Amino acid sequence: MKATMKKIIETVPNFSEGRNAVKIRKILDCFTGAKGVKLLDHHKDKDHNRLVVTAAGEPVSIKKAVLAAVDVAVKTIDLRKHKGEHPRMGAVDVIPFVPIRDVSMEEAVAFSLDVAKEIWRSFRVPVFLYEESASRPDRRALPDIRRGEFEGMREKIKDSQWKPDFGDTAVHPTAGVVAVGARRPLVAFNVNLATDSMATATAIARAVRCQSGGLRYCRAIAINLRERGIVQVSMNMTDYTQTPLYRALEMVRMEARRYGVDVIGSEIVGLVPSDAMIESAAYYMSLENFTTDQILENKLAD
Amino acid sequence: MKATMKKIIETVPNFSEGRNAVKIRKILDCFTGAKGVKLLDHHKDKDHNRLVVTAAGEPVSIKKAVLAAVDVAVKTIDLRKHKGEHPRMGAVDVIPFVPIRDVSMEEAVAFSLDVAKEIWRSFRVPVFLYEESASRPDRRALPDIRRGEFEGMREKIKDSQWKPDFGDTAVHPTAGVVAVGARRPLVAFNVNLATDSMATATAIARAVRCQSGGLRYCRAIAINLRERGIVQVSMNMTDYTQTPLYRALEMVRMEARRYGVDVIGSEIVGLVPSDAMIESAAYYMSLENFTTDQILENKLAD
Secondary structure (H helix, E strand, O other): OOOOOOOEEEEEEEEEEOOOHHHOOOOHHHHOOOOOOOEEEEEEEOOEEEEEEEEEOOOOHHHHHHHHHHHHHHHHHHHOOOOOOOOOOOEEEEEEEEEEEOHHHHHHHHHHHHHHHHHHHHHEEEEEEEEOOOHHHHOOOOHHHHHHHOOOHHHHHHOOOOOOOOEEOOOOOOOEEEEEEEOOOOEEEEEEOOOOHHHHHHHHHHHHHHHHOOOOOEEEEEEEHHOEEEEEEEEEEEEOOOOOOOHHHHHHHHHHHHOOOEEEEEEEOOOOOOHHHHEEEEEOOEEEOHHHHHHHHHHHOO | OOOOOEEEEEOOOEEOOOOHHHHHHHHHHHOOOOOOOOEEEEEOOOOOOEEEEEEEEEEHHHHHHHHHHHHHHHHHOHHHOOOOOOOOOEEEEHHHEEEEOOHHHHOOOOHHHHHHHHHHHHOOEEEEHHHHHHOHHOOHHHHHHHOOOOOOHHHHHHOOOHHHOEEEOOEEEOOEEEEEOOOOOOHHHHHHHHEHHHHHHHHHHHHHOOHHHHHHHHHHHHEEEHOEEEEEEEEEEEEOOOHHHHHHHHHHHHHHHOOOOOOOEEEEEEOOOOOHHHEEEEEOEEEOOOHHHHHHHHHOOO
């Protein structure tokens, strides 16, 4: 009797409230109190005046929790009075959905459309689909959609190019608009170099990142770790299933050789899916015919 | 609201019945029908006349399923009539328990004692504790306990040195005795060499295995892969938390250098716990300050 795996989707909704403890608590309660949902992390920032929630669970439960949180945000956050350093266009600014287990990207996109439709239907907040869910290539990148922010959106939304994917061509008076979409999990992966030369780190960052001719799913910048007297290539791996971690690390090492610089070590900031690590182990161990079905926990998951 | 992880124990009970489909089905039903238990694998062998079950789940559920299966085995298997190539001393021959998630070895040992006590109480089958649960060093190894098999056990058990840990000094008339104990998960890990010299593979196997001066938790033999025209060092890693996979691989590589032989690749046979792979990834990537709390799935597990 083979049980099927339990499907898991992660969501990282951003709310435009980073100061009022009561409102923040009400939003978090939508996730902590929900059956089948786990609050993995939350980060509130007073300067940004923004709350970032990370939660995961079964799709049906995640949908319920997210809609409950949107309800709270629309009722309690008034964008007309909102000030903060982070750009924003809505009470709920963006809701990304990340397929984690036994969910294809196609399913995650369909799921995001379902939630988006419901947000318009229930709360009358217009929705832009972005990233993998985008209806057009020029709507993939969130900054392009958000340009002009809440204040500018009142006019921008009337432009036929910026007609929302769900909803009328008028912003919600207090809650603005929201971006919803599916995306790959990001892995924050840094590589430390045995030099204090920022010029070297910058040259290597340019070599490995997609933007300037490097790896397709890699963003990279140079960081000065002054306390340690070294520099770092700080990367965001935007699709580790296509551009694995080991490839980025070995490319940094390979480029660093040009400057006679060694790699001291690397670090992962925050969470990483286990298969990102297992794929890199399989590479370094030259494993033959290995599949993730051989991982005990995958057999156990249901 | 931080949920606690769900504890998982694996068990690999061996039953002395590899031929009768009805009896085998009845034993497997104890695992497939049990809530909180997952049957991961089963292997029946007619020559050995033996059934090996692999199942995992929450401790309380595993205990229930194992006791139900012992009940079936004691009622249906008569060792007086049992013939097979594999040595055996009981209808249920051995029941290992492997701590998988959020269970310490101490807890797994306590759990095995609990099950052992119940097997004697409910079924009047004397129990020998072995491996990590052994009451004396000379009872750690199963072959030492089993020597003489079912037929010889009738006399052996009267010897004060072989008094069972639970039960009378007389075997169960049809079900014999059983060994119960906690042990580490085994990982079957093979390394392929770019040579057809069995002498080289044998020398390397001797160098890396515990028995002849190598790594503490590593057993190794040489294998001839005739079809591929190469040889292999075939290893059983008996405690990957103490002797990680990468250390065995790099030691094989280091010893092979002496003979001018390269490592072609490696393979994992069957299942491997994810942290065995993640630990090796962290080594090869020189990850700084990495902990398995950063694995997304560990955060999700509850």
